[in-house]
Amino acid sequence: xxxxxxxxxxxxxxxxxxxxxxxxxxxxxxxxxxxxxxxxxxxxxxxxxxxxxxxxxxxxxxxxxxxxxxxxxxxxxxxxxxxxxxxxxxxxxxxxxxxxxxxxxxxxxxxxxxxxxxxxxxxxxxxxxxxxxxxxxxxxxxxxxxxxxxxxxxxxxxxxxxxxxxxxxxxxxxxxxxxxxxxxxxxxxxxxxxxxxxxxxxxxxxxxxxxxxxxxxxxxxxxxxxxxxxxxxxxxxxxxxxxxxxxxxxxxxxxxxxxxxxxxxxxxxxxxxxxxxxxxxxxxxxxxxxxxxxxxxxxxxxxxxxxxxxxxxxxxxxxxxxxxxxxxxxxxxxxxxxxxxxxxxxxxxxxxxxxxxxxxxxxxxxxxxxxxxxxxxxxxxxxxxxxxxxxxxxxxxxxxxxxxxxxxxxxxxxxxxxxxxxxxxxxxxxxxxxxxxxxxxxxxxxxxxxxxxxx
Amino acid sequence: xxxxxxxxxxxxxxxxxxxxxxxxxxxxxxxxxxxxxxxxxxxxxxxxxxxxxxxxxxxxxxxxxxxxxxxxxxxxxxxxxxxxxxxxxxxxxxxxxxxxxxxxxxxxxxxxxxxxxxxxxxxxxxxxxxxxxxxxxxxxxxxxxxxxxxxxxxxxxxxxxxxxxxxxxxxxxxxxxxxxxxxxxxxxxxxxxxxxxxxxxxxxxxxxxxxxxxxxxxxxxxxxxxxxxxxxxxxxxxxxxxxxxxxxxxxxxxxxxxxxxxxxxxxxxxxxxxxxxxxxxxxxxxxxxxxxxxxxxxxxxxxxxxxxxxxxxxxxxxxxxxxxxxxx
Numbered sequence: 001x002x003x004x005x006x007x008x009x010x011x012x013x014x015x016x017x018x019x020x021x022x023x024x025x026x027x028x029x030x031x032x033x034x035x036x037x038x039x040x041x042x043x044x045x046x047x048x049x050x051x052x053x054x055x056x057x058x059x060x061x062x063x064x065x066x067x068x069x070x071x072x073x074x075x076x077x078x079x080x081x082x083x084x085x086x087x088x089x090x091x092x093x094x095x096x097x098x099x100x101x102x103x104x105x106x107x108x109x110x111x112x113x114x115x116x117x118x119x120x121x122x123x124x125x126x127x128x129x130x131x132x133x134x135x136x137x138x139x140x141x142x143x144x145x146x147x148x149x150x151x152x153x154x155x156x157x158x159x160x161x162x163x164x165x166x167x168x169x170x171x172x173x174x175x176x177x178x179x180x181x182x183x184x185x186x187x188x189x190x191x192x193x194x195x196x197x198x199x200x201x202x203x204x205x206x207x208x209x210x211x212x213x214x215x216x217x218x219x220x221x222x223x224x225x226x227x228x229x230x231x232x233x234x235x236x237x238x239x240x241x242x243x244x245x246x247x248x249x250x251x252x253x254x255x256x257x258x259x260x261x262x263x264x265x266x267x268x269x270x271x272x273x274x275x276x277x278x279x280x281x282x283x284x285x286x287x288x289x290x291x292x293x294x295x296x297x298x299x300x301x302x303x304x305x306x307x308x309x310x311x312x313x314x315x316x317x318x319x320x321x322x323x324x325x326x327x328x329x330x331x332x333x334x335x336x337x338x339x340x341x342x343x344x345x346x347x348x349x350x351x352x353x354x355x356x357x358x359x360x361x362x363x364x365x366x367x368x369x370x371x372x373x374x375x376x377x378x379x380x381x382x383x384x385x386x387x388x389x390x391x392x393x394x395x396x397x398x399x400x401x402x403x404x405x406x407x408x409x410x411x412x413x414x415x416x417x418x419x420x421x422x423x424x425x426x427x428x429x430x431x432x433x434x435x436x437x438x439x440x441x442x443x444x445x446x447x448x449x450x451x452x453x454x455x
Numbered sequence: 456x457x458x459x460x461x462x463x464x465x466x467x468x469x470x471x472x473x474x475x476x477x478x479x480x481x482x483x484x485x486x487x488x489x490x491x492x493x494x495x496x497x498x499x500x501x502x503x504x505x506x507x508x509x510x511x512x513x514x515x516x517x518x519x520x521x522x523x524x525x526x527x528x529x530x531x532x533x534x535x536x537x538x539x540x541x542x543x544x545x546x547x548x549x550x551x552x553x554x555x556x557x558x559x560x561x562x563x564x565x566x567x568x569x570x571x572x573x574x575x576x577x578x579x580x581x582x583x584x585x586x587x588x589x590x591x592x593x594x595x596x597x598x599x600x601x602x603x604x605x606x607x608x609x610x611x612x613x614x615x616x617x618x619x620x621x622x623x624x625x626x627x628x629x630x631x632x633x634x635x636x637x638x639x640x641x642x643x644x645x646x647x648x649x650x651x652x653x654x655x656x657x658x659x660x661x662x663x664x665x666x667x668x669x670x671x672x673x674x675x676x677x678x679x680x681x682x683x684x685x686x687x688x689x690x691x692x693x694x695x696x697x698x699x700x701x702x703x704x705x706x707x708x709x710x711x712x713x714x715x716x717x718x719x720x721x722x723x724x725x726x727x728x729x730x731x732x733x734x735x736x737x738x739x740x741x742x743x744x745x746x747x748x749x750x751x752x753x754x755x756x757x758x759x760x761x762x763x764x765x766x767x768x769x770x771x772x773x774x775x776x777x778x779x780x781x782x783x
Contacts, residue, residue, distance in 0.1 A: 168565075
């Protein structure tokens with residue numbers, strides 16, 4: 001029905017359409033006939049339905065895309081990598097315990113004992129944390145449970161060594177050696193197996209994330225393009241059929257979808273880029289730093305055991321030489337990939353890593369020279385002292401620097417993961433909102449035209 | 456007259472011939488003796504390795520070179536001697552065991568090596584330098600005792616080492632400074648009375664020790680578990696991974712002292728005469744060390760050392776020091 005003015009306008013539209021229909025061009029006759037199979041209101045309704053459908057698809061696909069990226073961030077940035085770092089720290093704490101036990105035995109006293117106890121408690125917490133990871137299979141859980149038991153056995157042997165040592169019994173050094181052998185022949189290989197499991201898990205997750213990310217991003221872009229195509233069709237249809245230059249609502253919906261598509265694409269790409277940087281660079285640096293730290297503790301343990309196991313200490317002397325040589329390479333590799341924009345304190349500590357390690361090695365060389373020169377007393381004092389030119393002191397400076405670099409690199413990694421998550425956090429529900437807005441705008445844009453056909 | 460004169464001439468000629476023959480014989484004997492002496496001097500380095508064989512042939516494998524007499528004063532070692540080289544170096548280098556309680560062990564409380572063997576080594580250092588602290592200990596285990604002597608890493612090894620013919624082929628030994636004997640250590644609640652009762656049970660012994668070689672002969676049905684050191688055996692024993700430990704009685708006494716749930720059983724299965732090991736070609740040093748040992752035995756030092764380290768652990772009164780037997 002409508003007002004008289006509306007009725008007149010409708011009549012004008014119908015007359016124009018009839019005029020157009022009575023003078024078809026011969027060339028386009030067949031096509032025009034085909035188009036005429038659908039009336040204008042029907043076409044407009046189909047357009048509206050098409051917008052609704054494609055908007056829905058875009059919303060769902062973009063949600064899937066964002067969700068899969070968030071899942072990858074969780075799996076890689078918040079599970080696999082922290083789990084690997086956790087296991088690397090487990091390795092480091094194991095050998096830190098061993099190094100401090102040997103140093104205490106040599107005469108390192110309460111200071112070494114306190115460090116041993118701190119490392120033991122931290123190790124317990126790390127193993128409990130490792131056991132709670134959802135990424136673990138039954139075998140890995142059993143491995144962690146067995147490691148926890150073996151740490152108890154190790155601690156028991158150290159306690160027995162201490163008890164015998166207090167009575168001046170030489171069997172104490174044998175217990176220390178048995179404990180150290182347990183550490184290196186059982187616990188460290190178990191930690192290495194877990195590290196490999198998590199590393200494989202990380203690579204699998206990353207490969208999966210990369211493929212899913214690509215597929216969902218392409219699908220989301222395809223859905224957005226389909227929506228834009230429907231909107232474009234509506235715009236062109238209205239323009240041709242009703243001589244409207246631009247339908248503002250459809251245009252606004254188009255701009256909204258274009259903007260959303262761009263932001264979705266940019267957000268996903270940025271997220272993926274941050275995650276890739278976190279995994280490829282920061283994680284590699286963290287992994288290398290923790291391995292270097294564990295190797296350093298191991299070398300420190302060998303240095304003490306060389307003096308404890310007099311006459312039977314050749315393997316510890318060789319072990320120290322091999323480990324420090326390996327460590328020099330690891331330190332070079334790890335510090336080379338440490339992020340350039342870590343905190344100032346961490347950057348300063350990084351610059352100090354290699355010099356402080358070289359100073360520790362120099363002290364170790366001096367200890368062996370003293371021992372071989374017959375001055376065991378001085379060698380032991382140097383091995384257990386905390387002065388600048390003594391072993392515990394020089395190693396503490398290296399380890400303090402190492403801890404600062406590790407903390408700085410971990411903070412950088414966490415920051416990248418958060419930025420990866422932040423880049424797409426708002427996109428999760430934005431797709432649905434944008435889709436609804438696009439449908440609403442299309443409805444707003446088409447409703448007056450549809451109303452023109454209402455009687 | 457002629458007859459008498461002829462008889463006189465005959466007698467004179469016979470005397471001259473006899474004197475000439477006597478002179479020639481004496482000269483020949485002297486020449487022969489000189490030649491033998493010269494041969495002995497020239498061949499001395501070649502013949503010295505077979506002294507052990509000579510001693511073995513004499514039936515006493517423990518016989519060592521006669522002590523140096525008179526002994527040089529401290530810091531006045533004879534020029535060119537092994538002792539002079541040690542004196543010039545400024546310290547005596549001695550291979551010792553560091554985990555044999557009572558004989559040679561690193562006291563965790565003092566971080567110093569202590570024991571009967573350590574004190575014996577200090578006596579030698581004191582004889583050379585007049586200062587028992589002029590000494591560098593290098594810890595050895597059973598399997599490395601002979602190699603460190605052969606490669607010159609140490610001047611001597613004093614590490615509860617039994618003198619036997621096989622070892623004397625490789626190194627020289629001092630006279631016996633302690634006479635031990637192989638026994639067996641078992642759990643306190645064990646019913647075994649001797650190694651014969653350990654059929655099917657695992658007996659722990661240090662690698663390269665004489666006890667490791669003796670067990671199959673003493674009880675072929677016992678299982679052997681060879682490890683690096685005596686104390687490794689004690690750890691395995693306390694962990695329940697071996698049933699018994701076999702070694703010299705003094706070593707086992709040291710182990711039993713560290714484990715109140717262990718006991719030493721049976722009679723001495725073998726005699727284990729301990730000697731100080733030295734390089735094969737250091738006969739002057741062997742004589743010097745024998746001088747130090749025999750001095751310690753005769754002046755009461757040995758008995759004091761026994762009382763200090765073993766008196767409270769081994770049953771019975773202190774024995775007399777083992778008698779030294781010598782070859783020239």
